[in-house]
């Protein structure tokens with residue numbers, strides 16, 4: 001099958017990209033395909049190299065934060081391994097949803113029995129809509145803030161508005177110097193398509209500043225193979241700010257008229273030619289600046305992030321164009 005994005009018809013025709021900076025990679029996986037590591041004290045993180053989850057072991061049971069299906073049964077193995085080593089019960093008593101997306105929650109149903117699921121009220125509404133047996137709805141919900149205390153440990157859940165998704169929350173571990181906030185910053189890597197598949201672009205762009213407003217040293221970002229640092233968030237912010245500035249400049253300097261003249265009555269062809277040109281103009285210096293700094297910065301289709309930010313500048317912030325006299 002031909003991929004329209006790469007133009008390749010077989011794997012042999014696929015394009016080459018700049019090497020992934022070693023700093024973007026995490027620890028080696030074990031034979032089962034996962035790595036579990038200590039964040040701080042009894043807070044742990046698990047990765048399969050692409051997705052991340054976290055859990056707290058306590059005297060009263062385990063609190064799991066997200067259940068990505070790609071890690072799946074390895075969550076159980078990781079929890080059992082660590083709980084046994086710490087001499088505490090391995091029963092998962094609580095499962096917190098960061099947001100409703102299936103790729104971070106689709107192994108939730110592996111944890112049945114007496115588990116209490118906790119999430120934002122919008123997560124509950126969206127999971128009721130999605131009606132997916134793999135993602136049971138949370139029984140415990142909150143609107144703005146919720147303090148979860150289990151076995152003397154504490155996690156502070158907070159919703160600060162829509163960003164990647166309408167329901168994406170901040171999970172702060174004040175006793176563990178850690179923050180978990182999923183699908184906005186990818187440690188050491190660029191966001192994938194369309195601002196990491198985000199629904200609210202201004203919310204997505206503002207979210208890293210909110211994350212940095214919390215005190216923490218360790219950041220669980222939900223993707224790829226290592227934990228993030230405050231520096232990772234700052235580099236991500238610079239990347240987004242550079243895209244914003246470049247998109248503004250390209251919007252101001254590319255003259256749309258010749259594109260619409262060229263296509264005449266085919267208005268949508270004119271729109272495509274104009275906006276693709278703006279996107280390419282805006283993205284070129286970003287690709288040049290960040291290749292070798294952030295992994296995958298040179299994957300062309302991820303300029304859809306530049307496109308999304310450029311569109312948000314027009315549609316959310318305005319003006320979308322000159323007012324007809």
Ligand SMILES: [Zn+2]
Pocket residue numbers: 099101104164165183
């Ligand atoms: Zn998501």
